[in-house]
Amino acid sequence: MTKEELLSKLKTIITPYVQNEEGLTTLTENTDFIKDLEINSANLVDVVLDVEDEFDIEIDNESMEKMLTVKASIAVIEDKLASK
Amino acid sequence: MIGNDIVDLQLAKTQSNWQRKGWLQKICTIQEQQYIFTSEKAEIQLWQFWSMKEAAYKAHQRRFNLSRRYNPLNFECTPKGEVYVGNYRYKIITETQNEYVYSIAMVSDEEYHSSVYGKKTNARSKLKEIISEKLNIDSSLIYFTKNSKGIPLVHIDQKAIQLPLSFTYHGKYSAFVVSI
Numbered sequence: 522m523t524k525e526e527l528l529s530k531l532k533t534i535i536t537p538y539v540q541n542e543e544g545l546t547t548l549t550e551n552t553d554f555i556k557d558l559e560i561n562s563a564n565l566v567d568v569v570l571d572v573e574d575e576f577d578i579e580i581d582n583e584s585m586e587k588m589l590t591v592k593a594s595i596a597v598i599e600d601k602l603a604s605k
Numbered sequence: 606m607i608g609n610d611i612v613d614l615q616l617a618k619t620q621s622n623w624q625r626k627g628w629l630q631k632i633c634t635i636q637e638q639q640y641i642f643t644s645e646k647a648e649i650q651l652w653q654f655w656s657m658k659e660a661a662y663k664a665h666q667r668r669f670n671l672s673r674r675y676n677p678l679n680f681e682c683t684p685k686g687e688v689y690v691g692n693y694r695y696k697i698i699t700e701t702q703n704e705y706v707y708s709i710a711m712v713s714d715e716e717y718h719s720s721v722y723g724k725k726t727n728a729r730s731k732l733k734e735i736i737s738e739k740l741n742i743d744s745s746l747i748y749f750t751k752n753s754k755g756i757p758l759v760h761i762d763q764k765a766i767q768l769p770l771s772f773t774y775h776g777k778y779s780a781f782v783v784s785i
Contacts, residue, residue, distance in 0.1 A: 555673075556755070561775070563621050563655060565675055566631045573627075585631065586676045 522602070527595055534571045538564040550592040565589075576602060607717060607769045607784050608663025608695075608710045610656040613776025614649075615704065623651055632658075632677045640684060652706045653699055654682045660710035661688035661695040663771050667756050668712065705775075709782050715769075719782035728772055728779040736761075736768070739785050 532548055539545050540559035544552060554560045560568065569580050569588060578601035580588075587593040623629060629638055629651070637654050644650040658680040665671065665680075681689045688695045688710060695710040700721075707721055718735055722728055729749060736759065737744035746762045759768045769784040 561620055562659065562675075563617070563632075566628055567621070567625070569631060570625065570627050582631075582676065582678050586674045589673055589675055 524595065527598060528591070530575060531572070531591065531594060531598070534575060535560065535568055538567060548591065550590075550595070552591045554589055554591075568594075572598060578602060578605065606664045606668035606712050607715065607771055607782050608660045608665070608667065609719065609771045609773045609780055609782040610659035610663065610708050611721065611773045611775050611778050611780050612652045612656050612706045613704070613778050614652060614706065616776030617652055618648075623648065634678060634681055637682055649701060649706070653701060653708070656706045656708035657682045657686075657688050657697045657699060657710070659773075660697060660708040660771075661690065664695055664710040664712065665690050665693065666754070667769065667771070670754060670756070672754055705778050707773075707778075707780060711784075715784045717782055717784045719780060721778060721780040724777045724779075726779070728774075728781045732770065732772075732781045732783060735783065736785065 535554065535558065536545065538560045541557065544557040552558060554565060554568070555562060565588065569585050572594065573580055576598055578598065580597065580601065584597045588597055633641065633654060641647050641650045658677050661680050679690055686697045686699065688697055695712065697708050697710050699706065699708045705721070709717065709719055711717065720731060722731065733744045733747050736742070736747055742761055748760050750758050750760060752758055757770060757772060758765050759770065770781065772781050773779065
């Protein structure tokens with residue numbers, strides 16, 4: 522899977538939880554889920570669960586800790602896909 | 606050091622499906638899950654634990670100037686109003702109303718000021734008023750910023766001062782806590 526495909530899938534996952542739509546239109550690797558998209562912190566669990574379902578991977582707590590930005594999430598997904 | 610967190614219960618109901626498969630396991634320890642499932646008000650118990658964890662997270666992050674992390678499982682709640690992060694203990698005061706759950710976390714018994722507001726009141730300007738009154742400083746000289754880790758700082762007349770404080774917002778509610 523290319524990085525663009527990954528990013529596009531991730532964007533689809535996070536969209537329902539985004540409260541600042543403007544942040545979504547300017548989404549980059551550096552976008553922060555809480556600061557830029559105003560995703561509620563309790564909804565980050567849903568993002569993690571949706572990522573697990575979409576990519577058929579398991580995200581342990583150590584990886585979940587990092588998933589506050591697009592960049593960190595893509596790194597976690599790539600890592601988990603590689604070790605599948 | 607101090608931290609706070611508010612949960613708008615009505616919004617939480619629509620925003621989160623806590624009964625979703627795997628959801629609770631990512632947030633709550635096995636012991637916390639047992640408390641939730643044996644509680645007569647499971648949903649309230651969950652949001653009480655959640656606000657305790659979030660408040661303790663903020664106090665812990667400020668205390669050690671830590672980078673942000675999403676690690677709710679590392680914050681273990683006890684039914685006695687405490688949260689443990691490894692060997693560090695935080696004392697929690699939780700207020701449960703019909704509309705919201707509000708928690709304040711502190712390292713020890715500190716003197717603090719805290720208020721909860723509805724949507725129309727700005728917690729920041731209220732906090733400004735309190736600082737202005739307590740320190741006898743014109744409120745126009747007071748403003749807030751955040752450091753690189755997202756921790757709020759108070760500036761008075763362009764100088765940053767160390768005042769333990771925390772803001773929280775959710776749905777119709779906002780609140781601040783300050784140790785002053």
